[in-house]
Amino acid sequence: MDKFSTHTGIAVPLRRSNVDTDQIIPAVYLKRVTRTGFEDGLFAAWRNDETFVLNQAAYEKGSILVAGPDFGTGSSREHAVWALQNYGFKVVIGSRFGDIFRGNSGKAGLVVAEVGTDVVEKLWEIAESEPGIEFTVDLHHCTIEAADNVFAFTIDDYTRQRLLEGLDDIAVTLQHADAITAYEATRPSFLPRTIPAKIAG
Amino acid sequence: MICKLYAAETYVHHSFSNGVPMGKTLSDKVWDNHVVRTAAGEPDLLYIDLHLVHEVTSPQAFDGLRLAGRPVRRTDLTLATEDHNTPTINILAPIADPVSKVQVDTLRGNAAEFGVRIHSLGDLDQGVVHIIGPQLGLTQPGLTVVCGDSHTSTHGAFGALAFGIGTSEVEHVLATQTLTQARPKTMAVNVNGELPHGVTAKDIVLTLIAKVGTGGGQGYVVEYRGSTIEALSMEGRMTICNMSIEWGAKAGMMAPDETTFAYLKGRPHAPEGADWDEAVAYWKTLYTDTDAVFDAQVDIDATQLAPFVTWGTNPGQGVPLSATVPSPEEFTDPVDRSAAERALTYMDLVAGTPMRDIHVDTVFLGSCTNGRIEDLRLAASVIAGHKVADGVRMLVVPGSARVRLQAMAEGLDKVFTAAGAEWREAGCSMCLGMNPDQLAPGERSASTSNRNFEGRQGKGGRTHLVSPPVAAATAIRGTLSSPADL
Ligand code: SF4
Numbered sequence: 001m002d003k004f005s006t007h008t009g010i011a012v013p014l015r016r017s018n019v020d021t022d023q024i025i026p027a028v029y030l031k032r033v034t035r036t037g038f039e040d041g042l043f044a045a046w047r048n049d050e051t052f053v054l055n056q057a058a059y060e061k062g063s064i065l066v067a068g069p070d071f072g073t074g075s076s077r078e079h080a081v082w083a084l085q086n087y088g089f090k091v092v093i094g095s096r097f098g099d100i101f102r103g104n105s106g107k108a109g110l111v112v113a114e115v116g117t118d119v120v121e122k123l124w125e126i127a128e129s130e131p132g133i134e135f136t137v138d139l140h141h142c143t144i145e146a147a148d149n150v151f152a153f154t155i156d157d158y159t160r161q162r163l164l165e166g167l168d169d170i171a172v173t174l175q176h177a178d179a180i181t182a183y184e185a186t187r188p189s190f191l192p193r194t195i196p197a198k199i200a201g
Numbered sequence: 202m203i204c205k206l207y208a209a210e211t212y213v214h215h216s217f218s219n220g221v222p223m224g225k226t227l228s229d230k231v232w233d234n235h236v237v238r239t240a241a242g243e244p245d246l247l248y249i250d251l252h253l254v255h256e257v258t259s260p261q262a263f264d265g266l267r268l269a270g271r272p273v274r275r276t277d278l279t280l281a282t283e284d285h286n287t288p289t290i291n292i293l294a295p296i297a298d299p300v301s302k303v304q305v306d307t308l309r310g311n312a313a314e315f316g317v318r319i320h321s322l323g324d325l326d327q328g329v330v331h332i333i334g335p336q337l338g339l340t341q342p343g344l345t346v347v348c349g350d351s352h353t354s355t356h357g358a359f360g361a362l363a364f365g366i367g368t369s370e371v372e373h374v375l376a377t378q379t380l381t382q383a384r385p386k387t388m389a390v391n392v393n394g395e396l397p398h399g400v401t402a403k404d405i406v407l408t409l410i411a412k413v414g415t416g417g418g419q420g421y422v423v424e425y426r427g428s429t430i431e432a433l434s435m436e437g438r439m440t441i442c443n444m445s446i447e448w449g450a451k452a453g454m455m456a457p458d459e460t461t462f463a464y465l466k467g468r469p470h471a472p473e474g475a476d477w478d479e480a481v482a483y484w485k486t487l488y489t490d491t492d493a494v495f496d497a498q499v500d501i502d503a504t505q506l507a508p509f510v511t512w513g514t515n516p517g518q519g520v521p522l523s524a525t526v527p528s529p530e531e532f533t534d535p536v537d538r539s540a541a542e543r544a545l546t547y548m549d550l551v552a553g554t555p556m557r558d559i560h561v562d563t564v565f566l567g568s569c570t571n572g573r574i575e576d577l578r579l580a581a582s583v584i585a586g587h588k589v590a591d592g593v594r595m596l597v598v599p600g601s602a603r604v605r606l607q608a609m610a611e612g613l614d615k616v617f618t619a620a621g622a623e624w625r626e627a628g629c630s631m632c633l634g635m636n637p638d639q640l641a642p643g644e645r646s647a648s649t650s651n652r653n654f655e656g657r658q659g660k661g662g663r664t665h666l667v668s669p670p671v672a673a674a675t676a677i678r679g680t681l682s683s684p685a686d687l
Contacts, residue, residue, distance in 0.1 A: 016543075017536045017539070017540050018415060018514075018515050018540055020515070020652075020654050022633075022652065022654040022655070022656065022657050023654065023655060023656075026656050026660065027285075027633045027634060027635045027657075028634070028635060028660075030257050030635065031257075031286065031298075031300040031301055031303070031304050031635070032300070032304075033260035033261070033264075033303060033304055033307045034260075034261065034264075035261045035264075045655060045656050045660060045661075068536065069416070069536055070415060070416045070449075073415055073416070073449060073515075074351065074446070074447075074652060074654060075350075075351050075652075076258065076349060076350055076351040076353075076365035076366060076367055077257070077258065077367070078258065078261075078349075078367035078368040078369060079368075081367070096416055096419065098419075098449065099419060099420065099449065099451055100351060100365055100366070100367060100446075103366070103367060103370070104367030104368075104369065104370075107367060107369035107370065107373075108367075108369055156383070157242065158242070158243055158244055158381075158383075169369070169373055169381070170265075170269070170271070170372065170373050170376045170377060173246065173373065173376075173377045173379060173381065174376070174377060176237070176238050176246060177377075179237050179238045179246070180237055180246075180248070180274075180377060180378065180379055183237040183248050184248075184378075187248075187250075188479065188480075188483070189476065190472040190476035190477075190479050190480040190483075191250060191341075191344070192250075192251065192338070192339050192341055192344075192470045192471075192472075193277040193278065193470075194251075194276075194277055194278060194279060194280040194318050194339060194470075195276060195277040195318055197318055197326075197469075198469040198470055
């Protein structure tokens with residue numbers, strides 16, 4: 001994963017609540033076996049609507065999404081994160097997120113910045129009053145600079161550190177391989193195993 | 202420091218209050234039993250007892266292992282099946298959609314290469330991933346269960362701590378059999394009283410979500426408890442836990458009891474002999490201590506419940522079947538109001554219309570919410586002797602190949618086909634419309650699945666979430682109905 005420190009880019013106001021992961025990328029777009037190429041499925045149902053924000057020239061090259069409450073609820077599909085990243089988004093700002101989406105974002109390197117609904121409202125106003133305006137998101141200080149304002153956002157500290165350092169989670173965990181092995185030695189024998197299969201198949 | 206510790210409270214252990222030890226909740230007991238490593242300011246490293254895998258969320262994870270030269274650490278705690286993309290007719294012919302075929306073939310190749318047990322299409326134990334785990338007896342009380350699928354919460358009905366994960370985490374579990382997780386808060390949902398006739402587990406959970414909202418459970422592991430829950434079958438309990446994610450909960454759990462043990466006894470992977478006794482003795486310790494404290498509570502009076510259906514585009518937008526389509530003005534919160542406006546437009550509904558007057562084109566009976574044998578029995582008992590209304594298509598998709606066989610052994614397939622319904626092979630099918638079973642644009646369904654999101658069952662499709670008996674009665678009358686309307 002690449003290190004993240006600060007990012008400056010065009011802010012896209014997405015004035016909708018409850019944008020579930022089926023809206024971010026519908027199931028029919030989930031069939032690829034790679035981590036790339038999902039940008040065509042991003043908000044697929046809405047991209048036909050010419051008034052949709054990403055279809056407006058000023059926002060087309062956006063990289064900071066300002067979303068309504070309960071963004072990324074529903075399905076666990078990490079494809080939703082990849083679709084946003086494949087399109088070019090580096091940061092999603094919002095007041096409430098689906099837990100799995102937030103977790104997936106942290107793992108995949110998309111910054112999920114949490115702010116109050118009042119801040120979302122202000123950011124929407126700024127991004128709409130000056131379409132194409134760039135915001136700067138600073139992960140060191142947890143701030144969003146928009147026009148002449150600076151807003152603080154929250155992100156859990158562990159995820160923030162990992163994003164700043166660009167750490168590979170699996171490598172970090174494997175440093176504790178001895179602890180895992182030790183734990184395994186304590187597991188009772190009645191716990192189920194999938195192999196051998198005890199069925200006719 | 203500007204950065205607040207967002208999850209600070211989640212690192213606090215619940216078992217101490219002012220230094221006085223307190224009882225533990227069910228989820229804390231299971232959590233504590235799985236901590237491999239804990240360190241201040243970091244999430245815990247949790248051991249995973251059972252990892253279920255399917256074709257959609259795993260290819261990139263196996264790729265990652267290959268790139269790093271890592272094996273699957275515990276193939277004996279891993280199980281794969283094909284469900285999301287698979288067709289429900291002509292299942293032995295090659296999959297017609299070339300992209301779906303590549304995804305399924307990729308899973309088969311990965312399973313062979315990494316030594317993971319797989320139940321492929323045509324196999325007796327193939328089926329929706331959350332149906333086959335319990336059916337095989339692999340899902341047991343006290344386990345940690347994960348899958349790259351949000352409805353993994355289903356397995357919590359056994360007293361397991363079960364939750365959905367993304368593909369990066371799938372790779373992490375494959376490589377390490379662990380996950381780093383911040384300890385969630387705990388919530389009790391107390392459901393008490395006898396359910397009125399014709400009201401099912403599905404109605405309980407749909408009512409709950411309408412009450413607390415789709416974000417109401419965010420950050421919590423929920424324990425469903427109370428006399429109503431205790432009286433439910435394992436099937437009904439799974440229906441409720443299944444939809445925990447629809448109100449944002451990390452997981453849903455229920456304390457295991459005699460119903461749980463009776464369900465498990467004799468299943469292929471259930472413990473046997475002395476192991477069984479040892480397991481049951483352990484399982485009996487899995488309950489919330491009387492002096493444990495939940496971070497939040499919700500109460501539901503089951504005696505007041507009625508068949509419940511959704512009118513909107515998220516599972517929280519629901520009303521009793523006897524009600525009318527609400528007006529956006531009824532919502533005081535501006536966000537809810539604009540969501541209602543959008544939903545009514547998308548659903549092509551007019552406020553004030555009685556729910557019972559809404560015509561559907563399709564009825565879908567199936568999914569990991571309501572695709573188990575009890576669901577099929579219930580729907581068949583309603584539909585027996587009736588016909589599916591003209592112009593309505595009804596798809597019956599058993600949740601697994603074994604549910605399908607069981608239903609056929611009981612003659613349920615004949616009941617459905619005699620009524621004019623289509624009897625299909627097992628899989629996710631129209632629950633998410635990744636295979637050819639989809640709604641056409643503008644079509645409306647009554648569906649026993651779990652999500653009524655825009656386009657979920659096919660682009661432009663409109664979904665009303667319902668219970669199996671409501672699905673069956675709706676198929677007969679062609680408008681949203683309960684068996685009492687027949
Ligand atoms: S049946 Fe539906 S909800 Fe369940 S796993 Fe399949 S797609 Fe997901």
